[in-house]
Every structure is written in structure tokens, then in C-alpha cells.
Amino acid sequence: MQEPQRIHRDAGGYPAAAAETDPLLAHPPPPRSPAEIEDEEIEDEEIEAASAACCRICLESETEPGDELISPCMxxxxxxxxxxxxxxxxxxVKEGTAFSHCTTCKAQFHLRVECLEDNLCRKMMFRLFVARDVFLVFLAVQTVIAAIGGMAYLLDKDGQFRNSFSDGWEHILSNHPVPFYYCVGVVVFFVMVGFIGLIVQCSSFNTNDPCLAGCRNCCYGWGILDFPASIEACLALAVIFVIVFAILGVAYGFFAATVAVQRILQRHYHILTKRELTKEYVVEDLRGCYTPPKMDPEQEQRLRTLQLM
Structure with missing residues (x-):
């Protein structure tokens, strides 16, 4: 019986014959320490992150001068x-502390304060944005009025309702369909605004509020719940209702327009002011090495006063 062939191995555990033929096996690399392996893994992760870096808001990786990718938080x-x-x-545009803190990790940004001169462009942009929003609101109202006037025109195809105003001073409008039905749309629009405003106003009262009882008595007194028997009285009551609700609609419309303009002014002033403040308080790029920021107490108090911190 032949004895099994013995394989002689060197001190590194490799076959002696292989070590003689392969120079790499003859001198194997020394074993790496755990610290070296960890450093290499961290370096690979950083290289991979840098190669796949993209903006978390727009999801784009392209950069321009002055608009580079930064790492401002944790x-x-x-x-x-x-x-x-x-x-x-x-x-x-974000409310709250998003001006000075990350909304994801809640870390405070490192803000570098830069002094800026008063810019006239900001005032012009403010006026332009306010005029744009006011025009859009006006355009929306005119669209609703035009739609109501168009519906009135479709319901009065034969012109019987329009011709009924040809005897009095209204004959100037009745001779021209477009201004006539536009005026009808305006009246109906303000009547609807007055009616909706009155409902909202009455629904805001408590059930035990005496004002609500007054509204009920008013409804009973005007005949909403008890209609008169004669047709003439119903028509007269309808005309009175139209006039009353139209007046209420004008009042509610004026109030709503005032509130809307104030909201538009506040919104754009707030946004443009914060936009200018972003140029004054510049976020620094920490390059992934976040440390708690130290800010000047005076600047910090200013941001707290503006409710931005």
C-alpha cells in the first residue's frame, strides 16, 4: 500500500511548491488590523456618497457657481x-423655525451674518407680486360674474326678461345684451354673497345666543317660513329680498376684499422679507462635520423676535 503524499507547507500555511512558483504566495500580504478595515469601509462609503450626491429638494445633482451642493446639518x-x-x-416660504433649523433632523444651521444694503428691487418685486395677486382675485370674481350672466342669457334666449325693462331708464341696458346680462350677473353675485355671508354669520352664533333668536324672528317676520298668499306680495317680497341681500353682498364683498388684500400684503411682505434675510444670514457648508453652532446673542435675539428661530 502506498503512503499518502505529504504536502509540505511553509510558515504562512501555503504549499511550499506553490510558494516557490508564485511570488505573491511566497510573500503574502500582512494581515490588516480592524481599524484599517473600518477606515477603508468609511472611505468607500464617502466615495459612493459623493458620486451619488443630489439635492434632497429638487433631486438634481447638477450645480452652478453660487448654487453648489452643501451639507448644512446632521x-x-x-x-x-x-x-x-x-x-x-x-x-x-416655510413657516416656523425652518429659517434657522433643518426640518428633518432639527439641527440648527451655522449662519454667517452678512450686511446688505437696502435694495430697491425688493420693493418693486413686492408691488409686482401684490398687483398680480389682486388682479388674479379680480379676474376670478369677473369669471364668476360672467358665468352667471351667461347662464342668465341661456335661460332668457327669447329675450323676454330683457325686453321687460325696455320702458324705463333701463332701456339703455336692455338694448345691449352684453352689459344687461353682465349687470344681472353682478346683482346675482352680490345676492349670493350676501345670502352666504348671512348664513355663515347666523351659523356662527350659539344655539342659546339671543342674536340667533333675533335671526329666527327676522326670518319669520320677513315671511321666509310663512309665505303670503298673493302673487303680488310674493313678487314684492322677492324684490325686497334681492335688494337686501344685494346690499349685504356688497358689504360682505367689501369686507372680504379688504381681508384678502391685507392677507396678500402680509404674505408677500413676509416672504420677501425672509428671502432678503436668507441673503443676510447665509447657511454655511459643514461638509458632513456638524458641530453645535455659536451665534451672536444680538443676532439670535433678532431672529427670535422675528419668530424665525
Missing amino acids: CKGTQQFVHRYCLDHWRS
Whole structure:
């Protein structure tokens, strides 16, 4: 019986013959320490993150001069990088502490204060945005009025209702369909506004409120719940209702327009002011190494007064 062939191995555990033929096996690399392996893994992760870096808001990886990708907070992974312009826009439109804190990890930004001169462009943009929104509201109201006038025109195809106003001073409008039905749309619009406003006003009262009892007595007194028997009285009552609700509609419409303009002014002033503040308080790029920020107490108090911190 032949003895099994013995394989001689060297000190590294490799076959001696293989070590003689392969120079790499003859001198194997020394074993790596756990610290070296961990450093290599961290480096690979950083290279992979840098190669796949994209903005967490617009999801784009392209950058421009002055609009580079920055890492301003403690977020990691896909949430780590953000374009400076995207971040400043988010800081200007988002309410709360988003101006000075990350809305994801809640870390406070490192803000660098820069002094800026008063810019006339900001005032022009403010007026332009306010005029645009007011025009859009006016256009929406005119669209509703035109739709109501168009419906009135379709319901009065034969012109019988329009011709009924040809005897008095209204004959000027009755001779021209467009202004006549536009005026009908205006009247119906204000009647609807007055009716809806009155319902909202009455529904806001408590059931035990004496004002609600007064509204009920008013409804009974005007005949909403008890209609008169004669047709002439019904028509007269309908005309009175139209006049009353139209007057209420004008009042509610004026009030709503005033509130809307005030909201538009406040909104754009607030946004443009915050947009200018984003240029004054610049977020620094921490490059993934976040440390708690230290801010000047005076600047910090200013941001707290503006409710931005």
C-alpha cells in the first residue's frame, strides 16, 4: 500500500511548491488590523456618497457657481446634500423655525451674518407680486360674474326678461345684451354673497345666543317660513329680498376684499422679507462635520423676535 503524499507547507500555511512558483504566495500580504478595515469601509462609503450626491429638494445633482451642493446639518445619506438656492427658497416660504433649523433632523444651521444694503428691487418685486395677486382675485370674481350672466342669457334666449325693462331708464341696458346680462350677473353675485355671508354669520352664533333668536324672528317676520298668499306680495317680497341681500353682498364683498388684500400684503411682505434675510444670514457648508453652532446673542435675539428661530 502506498503512503499518502505529504504536502509540505511553509510558515504562512501555503504549499511550499506553490510558494516557490508564485511570488505573491511566497510573500503574502500582512494581515490588516480592524481599524484599517473600518477606515477603508468609511472611505468607500464617502466615495459612493459623493458620486451619488443630489439635492434632497429638487433631486438634481447638477450645480452652478453660487448654487453648489452643501451639507448644512446632521442629515446623512440621500438627505445630506441640498442646493443652496433650494435651501434658501425653502427657508423663505416655510413657516416656523425652518429659517434657522433643518426640518428633518432639527439641527440648527451655522449662519454667517452678512450686511446688505437696502435694495430697491425688493420693493418693486413686492408691488409686482401684490398687483398680480389682486388682479388674479379680480379676474376670478369677473369669471364668476360672467358665468352667471351667461347662464342668465341661456335661460332668457327669447329675450323676454330683457325686453321687460325696455320702458324705463333701463332701456339703455336692455338694448345691449352684453352689459344687461353682465349687470344681472353682478346683482346675482352680490345676492349670493350676501345670502352666504348671512348664513355663515347666523351659523356662527350659539344655539342659546339671543342674536340667533333675533335671526329666527327676522326670518319669520320677513315671511321666509310663512309665505303670503298673493302673487303680488310674493313678487314684492322677492324684490325686497334681492335688494337686501344685494346690499349685504356688497358689504360682505367689501369686507372680504379688504381681508384678502391685507392677507396678500402680509404674505408677500413676509416672504420677501425672509428671502432678503436668507441673503443676510447665509447657511454655511459643514461638509458632513456638524458641530453645535455659536451665534451672536444680538443676532439670535433678532431672529427670535422675528419668530424665525
